[in-house]
Amino acid sequence: MSVHHKAASTNTHLIAAMTQAGAVIHYLTIRGVSVKSVILHNCKPVIRIERFVE
Secondary structure (H helix, E strand, O other): OOHHHHHHHHHHHHHHHHHHHHHHHHHHHHOOOOEEEEEEEOOEEEEEEOOOOO
16 A cells, blocks of 8 residues: 555545534533543544533
8 A cells, every 4th residue: 555545545534534523512502511632542433521510
C-alpha cells in the first residue's frame, strides 16, 4: 500500500467517524442533552456530555 493510499484511507475513516459523531450529537441535542466536547481516539469519536443531577 502506498503512503498516499494509506493517507486517503485514514482520511476516509476520520470523515466517517466525524459524520457519525455529528449524527449522534444532533440526536442528543434535540433530546436536551448538552454535549461538552468531542475528541477522536484511534479514529473513533468520544462524546462527552453534561452530567445530569436529579
